[in-house]
Amino acid sequence: MQFSFNKKNNFKLYLKYTIVFLLIAFFVYGIYFITGHSLIWRLDGAQQHVPLLSEFRKTLLSVIQHPGNSIPQWSWKLGLGGDLFQINSYYVSGDIFNYLILLFPATKIVLGYQVLIILRLYCAGLSFCYFSSHFKFNNLVIISGSLIYLFNAFLLYSNIAQPFFTMPFILFPLLIICIERVFRGYSNLPLTIVFSWMLFNNFYFAYILGIGTLIYLILRYLLYYRRKIVLKITLLKLFLSTISSLLITSAFLIPEILAVTNSTRSSNSFANGLKIYPLYYYLALPSQLINGGNRDFYFWSALGFASLSFFAICYIIFKHRSYPLLFTCFILGGILLLFPAFGAFFNGLTSPSNRWTLLLVLPISFSTCILISHAHELSAKVIKYFTVCLLSYSLFLLATYFFQNNEKLFVPIIFLFISYGLLLFCKETANKKANLLFLLLLMTNTALNAIYFAAPYNGGYSNEMLPQGTFEKLTSNRYSNLEKGLKPANQYRVSTISQNYNLGTGAHLYNSQPNKLNSIGSYYSLQNKNIGEFANSLRNSQFEANVPLAQVGDRTILNNFLGVRYLFVQKNQPNENKIPATYLLDKASPKISSANQNSANDQQTLRYRSSSAFPLIYWQDKVIAPQTYRTLSATEKERALSKGVYLDNKESKDYKKANLANTTEPVGYQLISSRGNLVSPQDITREDSSETYTIILKNPEKYKNCELHLEFENITYSPFSLQRQVQLELSHQKSLNGKSPALNQQLNYYSYLRYHILEGTPDKSYSLKVSSDKGTEKISQPSQAELSFYKSVSNGLLNLGTFSKLPDSLELTPSKLGNYSFKLKIIAEKIDKKYLNEVKKLQKHRLQNVVFSQNKVKGVISTSKNGILTSSIPYSRGWNANIDGKKVKTLKTNIGFLGIPLNKGKHQIIFYYQTPGLKIGEILSLLGLIFLVLSISKQLLQRKCKKSSSIW
Numbered sequence: 001m002q003f004s005f006n007k008k009n010n011f012k013l014y015l016k017y018t019i020v021f022l023l024i025a026f027f028v029y030g031i032y033f034i035t036g037h038s039l040i041w042r043l044d045g046a047q048q049h050v051p052l053l054s055e056f057r058k059t060l061l062s063v064i065q066h067p068g069n070s071i072p073q074w075s076w077k078l079g080l081g082g083d084l085f086q087i088n089s090y091y092v093s094g095d096i097f098n099y100l101i102l103l104f105p106a107t108k109i110v111l112g113y114q115v116l117i118i119l120r121l122y123c124a125g126l127s128f129c130y131f132s133s134h135f136k137f138n139n140l141v142i143i144s145g146s147l148i149y150l151f152n153a154f155l156l157y158s159n160i161a162q163p164f165f166t167m168p169f170i171l172f173p174l175l176i177i178c179i180e181r182v183f184r185g186y187s188n189l190p191l192t193i194v195f196s197w198m199l200f201n202n203f204y205f206a207y208i209l210g211i212g213t214l215i216y217l218i219l220r221y222l223l224y225y226r227r228k229i230v231l232k233i234t235l236l237k238l239f240l241s242t243i244s245s246l247l248i249t250s251a252f253l254i255p256e257i258l259a260v261t262n263s264t265r266s267s268n269s270f271a272n273g274l275k276i277y278p279l280y281y282y283l284a285l286p287s288q289l290i291n292g293g294n295r296d297f298y299f300w301s302a303l304g305f306a307s308l309s310f311f312a313i314c315y316i317i318f319k320h321r322s323y324p325l326l327f328t329c330f331i332l333g334g335i336l337l338l339f340p341a342f343g344a345f346f347n348g349l350t351s352p353s354n355r356w357t358l359l360l361v362l363p364i365s366f367s368t369c370i371l372i373s374h375a376h377e378l379s380a381k382v383i384k385y386f387t388v389c390l391l392s393y394s395l396f397l398l399a400t401y402f403f404q405n406n407e408k409l410f411v412p413i414i415f416l417f418i419s420y421g422l423l424l425f426c427k428e429t430a431n432k433k434a435n436l437l438f439l440l441l442l443m444t445n446t447a448l449n450a451i452y453f454a455a456p457y458n459g460g461y462s463n464e465m466l467p468q469g470t471f472e473k474l475t476s477n478r479y480s481n482l483e484k485g486l487k488p489a490n491q492y493r494v495s496t497i498s499q500n501y502n503l504g505t506g507a508h509l510y511n512s513q514p515n516k517l518n519s520i521g522s523y524y525s526l527q528n529k530n531i532g533e534f535a536n537s538l539r540n541s542q543f544e545a546n547v548p549l550a551q552v553g554d555r556t557i558l559n560n561f562l563g564v565r566y567l568f569v570q571k572n573q574p575n576e577n578k579i580p581a582t583y584l585l586d587k588a589s590p591k592i593s594s595a596n597q598n599s600a601n602d603q604q605t606l607r608y609r610s611s612s613a614f615p616l617i618y619w620q621d622k623v624i625a626p627q628t629y630r631t632l633s634a635t636e637k638e639r640a641l642s643k644g645v646y647l648d649n650k651e652s653k654d655y656k657k658a659n660l661a662n663t664t665e666p667v668g669y670q671l672i673s674s675r676g677n678l679v680s681p682q683d684i685t686r687e688d689s690s691e692t693y694t695i696i697l698k699n700p701e702k703y704k705n706c707e708l709h710l711e712f713e714n715i716t717y718s719p720f721s722l723q724r725q726v727q728l729e730l731s732h733q734k735s736l737n738g739k740s741p742a743l744n745q746q747l748n749y750y751s752y753l754r755y756h757i758l759e760g761t762p763d764k765s766y767s768l769k770v771s772s773d774k775g776t777e778k779i780s781q782p783s784q785a786e787l788s789f790y791k792s793v794s795n796g797l798l799n800l801g802t803f804s805k806l807p808d809s810l811e812l813t814p815s816k817l818g819n820y821s822f823k824l825k826i827i828a829e830k831i832d833k834k835y836l837n838e839v840k841k842l843q844k845h846r847l848q849n850v851v852f853s854q855n856k857v858k859g860v861i862s863t864s865k866n867g868i869l870t871s872s873i874p875y876s877r878g879w880n881a882n883i884d885g886k887k888v889k890t891l892k893t894n895i896g897f898l899g900i901p902l903n904k905g906k907h908q909i910i911f912y913y914q915t916p917g918l919k920i921g922e923i924l925s926l927l928g929l930i931f932l933v934l935s936i937s938k939q940l941l942q943r944k945c946k947k948s949s950s951i952w
Contacts, residue, residue, distance in 0.1 A: 003134045003180045010129070013139045017129050020143050020443065021122055024151060027447040029118060031454040037465040039114040041161045046466055046474070047510045047523050048091060049163060054109045054514055055084075056092045057101045073855050073878070074913040076490040077512050079522025079549065080531065080562065080874050085915040086259040089252050090526055094201040095164045097123075110471055117163050124169035125150050128362070131173035132369060134180075140435040141372045144442050149365035151446035153292055153304020154358060156453045157461065168205045168358050171198050175213045176362070183225050187939060188237035192932065195245035203256040208346055212359040215332070223324045244935070247928025254917035254924070260348070262876075262916075264532035264545040265525070269792065271344035271352045272784040278760035283400050285337065286393070289313075290416060292445075293408040293452030295461060299343060299785060300353040305364060306445040307415035308438070311423060312367040314389045315374075318382060323370070329363045351787040372438045375426040383424065390420050403754060408452055415445045474503055475514050479568045480589035480605035488516035490852050491616045492565040495520050498542065498551045498777065499574040510547060520562050523547050525788075528874045530896035537895050539634035539711065541779045541796035544789055553777065553799040556580035556707055556831050560612050560839060561641045562872050567608040572600055575775035578801040581707060581831035583608040612839045614872065615846035617859065617909075619902060620645045621867035622658035632660070634797045635709045635827045639663040642838040645868045646894045651901070655867065665706075667806065667826040668698035684820040687728050693812040695770070697826070700806035706828035708800040710770055710810075712779055715794050715822040719762030725817055726752045760785060767815040768822075774801030802831065847909060858910040863902060869909065870899040882910040 032039055040046050059072060075084035092098045097116045104112030128149040132142040149169070158165035175198065178191035199206045217238070221231075246253065260266065281298045288294065292304040313330055320327035336342040340352035347353040378386075394413065401409060422441055426434035456462045466474075483494075494517045501509050510523030527548050535543045538558065542550035552558040559567070559580050567583050569576055571591075586609035594601035622644035629637065629646055640646075644658025671679045672694045679693060695710075720728065729752045730745065737743045756762070760783060769778040779796040782789055800810065806828065814820055847859035847869070861869065870893040873879075879890050881900045884907055893899035898911065 003177075003184070004136070005134065005181070005184065005186070008133055010133050013129055013133060013142060014126065016139055017125060017143050017146060018122075020147070020439070021125055021150075024147065024443060024447055024450070025118060025121075028121075028151065028156065028450040028454070031451055032462050032465055033468070035456050035462055036467055037456070037462045038110070038468045038471065039117050039160050040110065040466045040471050042464055042466050043508065044162060045160070046471055047508065050110065050113050050471060051475075051511065051514045052088065052091050053098060053101055053113055054106075056088060056098060057106070057109065059088075060099065060102055070854065073915045073918070076518050076852070077515075078524065079511070079527075080493070080520060080872060082522070082524075082528060082874065083255075083259065083876065083878065083913075083915055085918065086255050086526060087524055089256050090202065090204075090259070091164065091524075094252060095167060096197075096201075097163075113163075117160060117166075120163060120166040120170070121150055121155065121159050124155070124166055127170045127173045128365060131177055131362075132366065134177065135369075137369050137373060138432070138435050140432075140439050141369050144372055144435070144439045145365045145369035147439075147442045147446050148305055148309055148368045149361055151292070151306070151450060152302075152361060153288075153294055153297070153449075153453070154302040154361065156292070156304070156450060157295060157297070157302065160461075160465070164202055165205075165355075165358075167201050168209055169361065171201065171205075172209055172212065172359065172362055175209060176216060179213065179217055179220070182234060182237050182241075183220065183229060185229075188241045189935060189939060191238075192241040192244045192248075192935070195241055196248045199245055199249040199253055203253060203260070204348070207348060208356050208359070211346060212356070215359075219325055219328055223328070244928055244931055247924050248932060250924035250928065251918065251921040254921040255915045258917045259526045262529045264527040264529055264548055265350060265788065266529060268350040268545065268788075268790070270349055271340040272787070272790045273792075274340040274352055274784050277338075277340055277352075278763070278785065280404075280758050280760055282338075283757075284404065287397050287400060287406065287409055287412075290412040291406070291409055292412060292449030294406070295453065295459075296406075299340070300355050300357070300787065301337060302354075302357060303360070304449070305361075306368075306442050306449065307412050308371070308419040308442060308445070309364050309368055310393065310416060311386055311389075311419060312364065312371040314386060315371045315382070316367045318385050323367075326363050326367055326370075329360070333357075333360045333363075351790055352784075353787045372435060373431075375423055375434050375438065376428075376431045378423065378427050383427065386420060386423065390416065404758065407458070411445075411448050411452055415441070415448075419445075478503075478509070478515055479517075479607070482568060482587055482589055482605055482607040483515070483517050486517065486566070490518060490857075491563070491850060492613055493518045493520050493563045494566045494568065495551055495559060495562075495564045497567065497569050497575050497578055498554050498775075500570055500576060500578075501568060502570060502573050517566075520549050520552070520559075520564060521547070522549065528876065528896070530875045530892065532896075534894065534896035537634075538638050539795055539797035541777070541798055543791070545791065546788065553797065554578050554580050554801070555638065555709075555797075555799045556582055556802065557638045557641060557829075557835070559583075560610065561614050561638075563613050563616055565610060565613045567610075569606045569608060571604040571606065572602060577773075578775040578799075579608055580610075581705070581802040582610040582612040582836070584610070612836060614642075614839065614842055616873065617847040617850070617857070617869065617871040617911075618842050619845040619847075619861060619863050619867050619869050620842065621656065621863075621865045623647050623652045623655040623868065624658050624660070625649060625652045628657070628660065633664070633825065633827065634711055635664050635829050636660065639829060639835075641894065642835060642842065645870045645899065647868065647891065651891055663829075665703065665828045665830070667700075667703065667708075667828050669824075669826050670696045670698070671812070671824075672696060681824045682821045684814070686814050686817050686820065688732055689729065689817060690732070693814075695810040695812055695826070697806055697808060697810070700808055703803075703806045703828040705802070705804055705832070706806065706830050707802045708772070708806060709827045709829055710798045710800065711795075711825040711827060712768065712798070713795045713823040713825075715768070715779070715781075715796075715820070717764060717766040717781065717816075717818055717820055719764070719816065719818040722753075722756055722762055725756060725762060728817055761816070762818070765816075766818070766820075768820075769813045769815070770798050770800060771811045771813070772800045772807050774803070855914070856910065856912040858908070860906065860908055861902070862906040863904050866901075866903050868893060868899050869902045870894065871897055873898040873911070875899075876913070876916065878913050878916045880912050880914065882912075883907050 073085045097120055101112045125146045128146045129142050174194045178194050182188050198209050288303045290307045290310055294304055316323050316326045343352035343354045346356035454460055454462045510521050512519035532548045535548045587607040589605040592603040624644045624646045626649055640660050673679050674692045765781050765783040767778045767780040777798040781793040847861050850859040875892045875898045879898050881888050881890050888900050891899040
């Protein structure tokens with residue numbers, strides 16, 4: 001198949017495609033609306049995309065109405081505060097479809113968001129049709145290929161969950177066309193424009209698309225153009241397009257790169273430490289190819305094409321000499337899917353996520369077009385080959401089905417045999433009629449895949465969508481109206497209690513947007529690395545790369561330090577009694593009584609208020625040096641926040657050191673197994689899944705009004721071998737059933753074996769759960785299959801709550817069988833008058849007359865000594881400061897926060913923010929645009945000269 005750049009009238013193609021798209025879209029999206037769901041995913045959609053799009057619309061309107069004003073670069077709504085420009089660059093501003101939100105009024109943002117989801121997918125299909133129109137394909141064949149291209153498991157999921165994931169499907173065909181133009185000796189200007197669009201759109205997918213385009217470029221040259229082009233000229237054009245696009249997009253690209261390198265994700269281990277995937281991955285991978293209703297994207301190997309694609313791949317492999325490029329792509333893709341290192345490479349050298357499989361969608365869809373075009377001329381040898389492939393593949397799926405029992409394979413397998421039958425039938429059928437039959441087959445197959453994927457039964461995808469109208473209700477009544485009457489302010493924050501605040505429908509409360517109150521919670525892909533370091537230095541067991549703070553384990557001093565004035569707590573939900581000290585009941589929403597008169601099911605939200613929240617910006621005259629800080633336990637570090645400011649050695653030497661003596665009290669304990677044995681925390685062998693451990697506290701009556709912390713260090717977990725785990729569970733089952741003749745040991749053995757293989761065990765994941773009458777907390781080591789949520793956990797602090805008198809005992813439950821070892825310190829942290837007085841002193845030393853404006857905060861302060869003006873504003877290199885009109889160096893205080901040195905006296909303080917890399921990026925972008933304009937002008941002039949010479 002050869003590219004053709006002859007001009008064609010494709011109006012009929014696009015018209016027919018539009019009609020077919022609307023028909024299939026009815027099944028893809030209609031199932032959500034018919035069942036009362038919206039297209040807003042309860043996780044990222046509700047927490048990130050819709051709120052950010054709403055704020056983005058406001059920013060666009062502001063820029064249009066006041067073009068001279070600076071754009072917002074810092075937002076106090078991003079958790080503790082964050083770089084809005086960088087977050088917008090990742091999520092919204094690079095997606096050109098988001099600018100269409102201006103066509104929708106403010107009251108119709110949710111509608112606009114959902115319309116844009118459908119529009120993106122439609123345009124992805126247009127892009128494929130445009131690409132395929134460069135070949136000698138019938139219009140019906142191209143539309144059939146577009147169905148494969150659009151309605152696969154990758155897009156059925158991500159088109160809704162992460163709308164900007166659709167953009168690479170628009171860009172990749174255009175990139176290939178532009179590369180071909182350069183190979184053919186045409187202008188590289190279109191390539192420059194598409195490269196720029198790719199880089200502007202999203203750096204993450206630009207990285208994947210860039211690698212994919214480079215692979216295509218190399219293969220295409222080696223397999224076809226090696227002896228047909230002048231390499232130096234081609235390389236020069238490619239180089240100029242690359243450099244030009246990098247320059248043009250520098251204003252977005254440089255800040256994004258800096259954001260990634262300074263984010264919590266930057267320290268992730270390569271491929272999560274995996275050398276090979278778990279066994280279940282390899283068992284499931286073949287079936288993933290055609291299982292379009294499947295959402296078990298093991299390591300994001302999302303394929304799920306219509307069943308005909310299986311024969312298309314087989315056909316290309318059989319005809320590999322005729323289609324060397326496609327054949328090489330499939331062989332290479334198959335190899336890349338086998339090893340985690342390749343997934344990690346495509347994922348920015350972090351977790352082994354196979355999102356790069358989006359690059360396989362184009363060759364698979366294109367191969368389907370080739371198969372359909374040649375269906376009427378298939379030889380007996382090809383048919384025999386298809387028969388062998390079908391039987392072998394079916395037998396494998398049948399064998400794995402008995403192991404995995406995935407009922408969603410039924411429809412794909414049925415269509416696999418129907419596709420085979422149609423190939424046999426069309427061998428003797430006129431080409432045009434065959435094309436129509438294949439189109440109808442693919443329309444039916446993709447529609448049924450979409451229904452299976454979305455239908456709200458057996459865990460269908462629509463169950464993860466917010467019901468229609470829910471987003472508006474959640475945002476207008478997030479805190480049961482208890483936020484009404486509270487003044488919106490950037491100087492204090494709010495939070496909830498761990499695992500407590502249930503919004504229903506599976507929705508979570510990760511972010512404060514859209515709400516007038518600022519929350520410490522934050523859930524974004526790019527999180528400030530300094531906040532992550534702060535959370536980890538204090539052993540925040542809730543830390544995730546995407547959610548660095550969460551509720552900070554409900555720790556009193558951490559909540560106070562972060563300026564949390566109000567806590568919102570739901571009755572009859574987990575940890576409802578685990579209220580931090582200093583927080584007193586302030587207001588309650590009306591009680592909603594249970595319909596069955598069961599008070600345990602009553603619904604009510606409570607608002608707690610603390611008068612001990614630290615100011616946002618305040619002065620301290622004592623510091624904590626690194627050598628002292630390193631000797632402190634996590635609880636002692638937390639307690640020290642009210643006593644002094646942590647600075648590095650260079651900055652701390654000029655200030656008086658804080659007195660940190662007698663801040664916490666150790667609590668003695670014994671660890672007793674439920675079998676009655678005294679156990680050492682450094683040598684726990686758990687061989688019975690029902691075995692638990694009781695922590696007996698010594699002299700609990702001695703500790704009054706304390707917050708109880710369990711500090712775990714040097715945690716190691718060694719799982720038993722698969723065989724031993726199965727044998728132990730069989731023994732446990734036998735002990736429960738005694739000598740019952742109904743006990744089927746052989747079936748139980750198979751069941752346990754199957755369970756462990758499908759769960760990927762034995763692996764290094766575990767959790768240690770500790771419970772008291774206040775609630776439950778746990779330390780968890782995620783599985784390596786958790787991808788970006790994976791972290792290596794060897795320590796953590798669990799806050800069991802504030803007690804007037806400590807409980808006699810706590811219950812410890814490891815999650816798995818195996819060997820555990822850890823050091824455990826139990827510490828009572830007194831929230832006493834001494835601490836409260838320290839907080840009052842800090843509150844007196846707050847920055848006064850604070851005024852917030854865009855990208856800026858200012859105020860005045862008077863001090864009697866030299867000291868440090870510190871804050872709970874996340875530190876970033878983008879922060880600058882002026883004291884009395886003179887620029888001063890900013891400091892990183894308390895591991896992750898903004899501060900400046902301050903001499904005694906009365907001072908006017910201004911902090912102002914500029915996104916790191918934005919200024920140099922704007923300069924480079926301007927140079928790139930100038931170069932682009934000159935290039936366009938040169939080409940127009942050359943065309944004009946050619947026309948003039950042809951006239952004469």
